[in-house]
Amino acid sequence: MFVHALEIEESSCIGCSRCMKICPTEAIRIRHGVASIQEHRCIDCGKCHEACPVNAIYVKEDDFHDIHAYPHSVALIPAVFLGQFPDEISVTRIYSALKDLGFRHVFEVETTAGIFADAKNQYAREHPDIRPLISSFCPAIVRLIQIRYPSLVENIIPVKTPLDLSAMYIIEEMKNRGVPREEIGVFYVTPCAAKIAAVKAPVGEKRSIIDGVINMDSLYNRVYKKIKEQGKNYVLKQGQTIRLSSDAILSTLTNGERRLCLAKRSYAIDGIQNVMDFLDKLENDEVEGVEFLELRACDQGCAGALLSYDNRFLCGERMYGRARKAAERERNGEVPRDREVDRYRDYLLDNAFVDAVQPRSMLVLDKDRTKAFQKMERINKLKNFLPQIDCGLCGAPTCESFAGDVVINRVGLSGCIFYQRWLERKNDITRQECLAAMNAVWGSDRMGVPPDKE
Ligand code: SF4
Ligand code: SF4
Structure with a gap:
C-alpha cells in the first residue's frame, strides 16, 4: 500500500516544473500545465515542497x-x-x-x-x-x-x-x-x-x-x-x-x-x-x-x-x-x-525487530514477467533513440523516464519535440498535431502575445 504525505494543490500549481527537476526519484510529471506525483516513485523526501515557488505542494496532517x-x-x-x-x-x-x-x-x-x-x-x-x-x-x-x-x-x-x-x-x-x-x-x-x-x-x-x-x-x-x-x-x-x-x-x-x-x-x-x-x-x-x-x-x-x-x-x-x-x-x-x-x-x-525490508518497484511494467521483460527492452531501445538531453519539454524529467511513460501508454511518443521534428521532416505530423501535443503537457495558454506582435 502506498501512503504519501505530500499533495499538490492543482489550482495553485503554475506548472513551472521546478519540482519535476529536483525530485530525486523522477516521480513528478507535468500534464496540462499542472504537476502530479507518481505514487510508486515518491519517497516523501519533501524536496519538491522546498522547491515550489507558490507553495502549491502541502504536507497533510491529522486534526x-x-x-x-x-x-x-x-x-x-x-x-x-x-x-x-x-x-x-x-x-x-x-x-x-x-x-x-x-x-x-x-x-x-x-x-x-x-x-x-x-x-x-x-x-x-x-x-x-x-x-x-x-x-x-x-x-x-x-x-x-x-x-x-x-x-x-x-x-x-x-x-x-x-x-x-x-x-x-x-x-x-x-x-x-x-x-x-x-x-x-x-x-x-x-x-x-x-x-x-x-x-x-x-x-x-x-x-x-x-x-x-x-x-x-x-x-x-x-x-x-x-x-x-x-x-x-x-x-x-x-x-x-x-x-x-x-x-x-x-x-x-x-x-x-x-x-x-x-x-x-x-x-x-x-x-x-x-x-x-x-x-x-x-x-x-x-x-x-x-x-x-x-x-x-x-x-x-x-x-x-x-x-x-x-x-x-x-x-x-x-x-x-x-x-x-x-x-x-x-x-x-x-x-x-x-x-x-x-x-x-x-x-x-x-519487540524491536520487524520483517525484513522488501524492494519496491518504481515502474510496474506488466504482471506477466515475459511481457515486462519485453517492455523493458522497448524502454532501452526508445531511450537510445531519444536525444538524451533531459530537456523536460515532454513533461517528464529525463528521456529515460519519458520512454518508460510511453511504453506503459501514459503518453504518446509525439510528446517529444525532437520526435515531432523528425515526423515533420517526413510529413507525418501536422502543425496542429504538434501544437496539441505541446498543449497536452504545458496547457493551452502558456504564452502571451510576442512583444513585437503587440
Ligand atoms: S516528495 Fe521527494 S520523491 Fe516525492 S515527489 Fe517530492 S521530491 Fe519527488
Ligand atoms: S514547483 Fe510548484 S508550481 Fe512549479 S510545477 Fe511543481 S507544484 Fe507546480
Whole structure:
C-alpha cells in the first residue's frame, strides 16, 4: 500500500516544473500545465515542497483537536522541536505550553535512542555476514533504497526507530500505571513528510501504534503563541521536563547514531544527493570495508527537516548547547531520565525487530514477467533513440523516464519535440498535431502575445 504525505494543490500549481527537476526519484510529471506525483516513485523526501515557488505542494496532517479525544493524550516530540525556539525560551517552558495546549503528557522521541543503538549493535553481532549495515532511522532513505537500490535492501537493519520504541515504552508504562490503552492517544510531532508516511504505512509492520501525527511547524506556531499569551506572569511548573542524556539529545543530528554504534568503520552521510552518490558507488562495489552507514535525506539530519521553522544550523547549535548542559549534569552525578527506560529494556529489545525490508518497484511494467521483460527492452531501445538531453519539454524529467511513460501508454511518443521534428521532416505530423501535443503537457495558454506582435 502506498501512503504519501505530500499533495499538490492543482489550482495553485503554475506548472513551472521546478519540482519535476529536483525530485530525486523522477516521480513528478507535468500534464496540462499542472504537476502530479507518481505514487510508486515518491519517497516523501519533501524536496519538491522546498522547491515550489507558490507553495502549491502541502504536507497533510491529522486534526490537532483529535488530542482531546483521549484522556491521556501524549505529545511525542523530537528533540529538534525544542531546537526551534530562541534561547530565552526554556525547555521547561515549552513542555508547560504543550500541556496548556491540551497534552496530558510530553515525551521526547529520543528517550529510547540508547535502546535503538543497542538493537542495531545486537543485529550487527548476530549478522556478521551483512556489511555495511544501513540504519533504518530515516524513512525517506529506506524508501529510496527500496525503489532505487533493491540489491541493498538486505543491508537495512530491520529494527523499529526511536519513534516506535518510545511509543511502545510510553504505552507500556501507562498501562502498568492502570491506564487502559483506549484512553492513551500518542501523537507524534513530525519534523518531516517521510515520517508521516512511515506512520501511516510502516515498512515491515502491518500498522503503527501511533494514534496521530501533528506537523512540527504548525505546532511551533501554537506553542509560541501560547508562550506569548502567558507573558511575563507565567509561573514555571517544575518537574515537568524529561532531562535526556547528551547522547540522546544529539542522536537525530548527523553523526548522532554513528557516535553510539560499535562498528570500527562507519560513515554518516546527509543530504539526499550525497546519499545517492554514495549508494551508487556502494552498488557498484566501489566501497570496501565500511561496517555501518547512517544515512539521512536532510542536510544536518533532522535539524534540516522539511517542517522546521528555524534555520538548521541555529537549531543544531541550540541542541549542542542543550547537550553540553546535559553532559555537565551527568558529570555532576545526575542520572538522565532516559535511563529510566532501562526498566523496559528487555521488553523493548524483544519487540524491536520487524520483517525484513522488501524492494519496491518504481515502474510496474506488466504482471506477466515475459511481457515486462519485453517492455523493458522497448524502454532501452526508445531511450537510445531519444536525444538524451533531459530537456523536460515532454513533461517528464529525463528521456529515460519519458520512454518508460510511453511504453506503459501514459503518453504518446509525439510528446517529444525532437520526435515531432523528425515526423515533420517526413510529413507525418501536422502543425496542429504538434501544437496539441505541446498543449497536452504545458496547457493551452502558456504564452502571451510576442512583444513585437503587440
Ligand atoms: S516528495 Fe521527494 S520523491 Fe516525492 S515527489 Fe517530492 S521530491 Fe519527488
Ligand atoms: S514547483 Fe511543481 S507544484 Fe510548484 S508550481 Fe512549479 S510545477 Fe507546480
